[in-house]
Amino acid sequence: MMDRRSFVKKVLNGTIAGSLYLVWPMGGDSLEIPEEIPGIKGKDYDIHHQEFAFIVDITQCIGCGSCCVADKREYNVPDGNYRTWVERYVKGFSDQIYVDSPHGGLDGYQHPRTDIDEKIRDTFFVPKLCNMCKEAPCVQVCPVGATFISPDGFVLMDEKRCVGCAYCIQACPYSVRFLNPVTKVAEKCTWCYHRVRKGLLPACVEVCPTGARKFGSMKDETSEVYKILKGPGVLTVLRKEMGTFPALYYKGARREVI
Template sequence: MDSIEKEISRGRRTFIKKVLGGTVAGSLLLVIPAGAMDLANIPEQITGMRGKTGPFITEKKFAFIVDITRCIGCGSCCVADKNEYQVPDGMYRTWVERYVIDDEDNVYVDCPNGGLDGYQEPRQDIPHPIRDTFFVPKLCNMCEHPSCVQVCPVGATYQTEDNFVLIDAKRCVACGYCIQACPYGIRYINPETRTADKCSWCYHRVRKGLLPACVDVCPVQARKFGDLNDKDSEVYKILHQPHVVSVLKPGMGNKPSLHYVGLRREVV
């Protein structure tokens, strides 16, 4: 009789122990902070980027090309960008402008909510017949001679040796000099971090072998990103064939690495 009771209580004890252990282990799993996204499920989009260490990208020279003749103004890129960086409302790291040109050669530009909601309505306020319309996506020009870096008094905006212009949010004092210096109006003060912020061509994604978020989601391949050292890449081919004006405000001397295909006089 004693032995049976002992057996039962032993069973109960182990049962309670196991349940408690399981609960603790389970809740620990929930509590442990969520780490980086599992890259194993995501195939490498830029080959040869994973497993590379060192502060800079050495073998590749990246260029960004926006093809205006392909852009349909859907705003996928803007949505992806907002999601990737959790950009506060009213601020835009990238946006899509709509250009409308009428018969009298007047140019009308609008960009409701940065193109984040797409373009649902045609413009009603244009008195003359419309001759031409097109969309122009804007993002950081990643200048070879960045004026924003030149003016930063605390070394918070810097240019890496692989030609990315990035922001160190821990150093930035939000003085706003860079915002005035940027000829392209790309920068803004992030009201949440209270530091300057701008498009980084998704440096963190590129270093992990992924395309920038906006390039990845573009349904019509209007945004292209690639390596100029690779002669088979699309960007190399585009930039090494005859083409018209391809950068914004070339007269500023900033030498942007962002190129446009089909760029129009009205935009430059």
């Protein structure tokens, strides 16, 4: 039993206050979720009236690999597989293109390439992730309906239904799919669907220090992606000639980027 004097002393010292702080519930959800995508948190999610866009600004990317690290941690992606990765493009004066992506950019780019003899004209980083095609080849080829385009425009995977035939992996023109060596089913970037449904930005957008990755709702006229897509800036999509109609746009992508 503690007498009043020592109790008051301990409270003032902070030893008891600290323990009370641990015991008292912080109220509500453990993760206080701020509203990063307006109009989703705490509201009925109307799946038929949603549209999202992702913009990658190549001119802002510094190749730090934060996005790759965040992605690996968010999903515990097995080593050697990448849901998102960063490629380094080097263009010589002879128009020769050199592309590399050691560990998918997970360790960042600490050293320049030493194997290029010619003078370098241009060099830049290109983050890659799922293009969320409106006409997705991976969905078309799935024999069991395990991958689909949800009414809100996400190309998602049904892991319970997938039989691991890897047909979609061959079909994807952007090589974003892989067969998970642990679960033996196809896996892909979902633009962090679980986060978006809670009003949070995808993990890679969350951690990007320069704002090279931008995500937002097209139904929200104040969102950055809405303003960019409405504005006059040149945006491109990858492999336009394939008619996949991606919802992932690139800003500042050179013609060599595929």
